[in-house]
Amino acid sequence: MEFPSKPLTQLLGSNGPVHALTYSSSPSTYILTGSSDRSIRLYNPSHPSSSSSSNPLAPPKPTQLIQTYTAHGYEILSLTVSADNATFASCGGDRSVFLWDVTTAQTLRRFGGNQGHTARINDVTFAGENNSLLISGSFDASVRIWDVKAGNMKPVMVLDEARDSVSCVLASESEEGVIWAGSTDGRVRAYDLRMGRVRTDVLGAPVTSLQRTRDGKGVLVGTLDSCVRLMDRGSGGCLRSYKAEGWRNEEFRVRSCFGGNERWVVCGNEEVKGDDGEVVVWDTLMGDVVERITVEGSKVEGKKKIGRDGKEKEKRNVISCVAWKENGRGDQWCCAGTDGIVTVFGPP
Template sequence: MIELVQKYNLEGQGHQGPVNVIKYDLSGEYCLSGGSDRTIILWKPSTNKQIKQYQKVHNYEVTDLQIFKDNSRFISCSADKNIFIWDTKTGNIIRKIQGHSYKVNSICMNSDESVIVSGSFDTCVKIWDLKSRSNFPIQSIKVSKDSISKVIVEDHNILISSIDGNVYNLDIRMGLLSQDNFNSGIQNLAMSHDKQTYIASSLKSTIYLVDRNDGDIMQQYSGHKTSQYHTAIQYYWGDQSGSEDGYLFLYDFTKGTILSKIKNNNKSISTIAMCPDKKTFLTGSLDSKITYWDIK
């Protein structure tokens, strides 16, 4: 039986508002968090140590982060429509990427870190060449009828979720766009490790496990609350989900039943980050807390 043990909240001068995103580096030793206070913080969570703050360069909330494999740089995006590439050590901005007309909700790099894919409230997906200094995207594709909530790059495919109720698969090589419809806004998305399935979190408080090959819904998970805020989902051996009422849910992957339901705090859990060692994870919430958890 898997047990989730809440250890401690990360201390120090942390975020002064909702925590929107947490991302571990490849080693699992460090992580970055981004918040509605426009601040990005570098942490060493296992020792409860804050390393550095990157403060208020964005004009509005930080919505997503990506860390380069060698940790020398990271990428942030924001409700201010901008995407910034940072030098981790100095805190300097190396490059500014602009092109979306509204809030940028999600960013993702391909495996060789040569391109950034971004998804926005403007319903467009844009692809940016990191090897070029051009201010124009390689491609700009209007995908959905409503805000794009998440983009995931996998080989030559981009998986895209939208508040219009669809998850889209964009095959860049073939120029093909397919979609799976859920009749409710999809506010978050995660890909399985074998790339054969994905989980999509809807605004009807249901998570769907979907076969990528044919779009069949293999399982549904309900019990958590997601009707208004962006809440977190994460693959593990089961599925993890945050909830608007402050609970953390662990679902049985195959049966769809609730294995564990733990009260974290009184505010919505907005982000979950699994450590690469699969032994610990972090949650961030709307009341500014980042919580460190053990998996037993």
């Protein structure tokens, strides 16, 4: 099976960098994007792109952009979709986790308030049996676990072992009962419910990305030392580390993921210049670079030429998030980055 490197379509609409990207659950028909323009967009990548229509009298074709979810007051940093595709949760700068109804585009619950996070929430994920829990990791160095079913706004539990911002959280299959939390303090903490133990693995560099293998025995950890590691859950050892010449990850929260039935590890590259971004693909087992895929960026010149630091802005399209269809099993994947365009790739 060849790596699906053909760009199928581009999903437009975001008015800023896309921070969160996810496929919907099981059939993975839809793509949800969370952008820094405070809205979440629901796309159907299989629809033709809207611009191609030449006949104005033709009936309106279904567009790629299906729904826009706007309730957030800050940028959106993470998204998670429930298994039944009826709800999804989002989080971001506004210190609460929003639980959305997909069809009505209304928030069902907002987890926050007095007992909630006191800083921006970096990551959120569904967990537990029937997605009855939401786990959120925040800049306030805590992980909060929310009960979706209960009516009260108190978190089920607060995990405050982290010494620094919690950048990513991960939950195992419900029977396994493990919660991972990666933190900027360079540690991944695995909370084992069965054993009642927490295992802390020191990575050394701030952790920005967590993905687990499907069998739950390995965890793919992205850190800010330009390295993605496949860690063994049992022993804490490093099974494989993924590095590449000309690939760098030192400042952005670049998310990596498995693809093609965990055959590949896919991650965006910081070491890019100009409009186009780059995604680097490693072979999971061998650890060598299989593909370097250039992601076409937008050619629109940004308005701001000078950055906040007073220096001239160097245009860079860093692919910060990648998502694989059907949780790594499908033949399609997409990526998005600082220019806000989601590019969908498929088999040639």
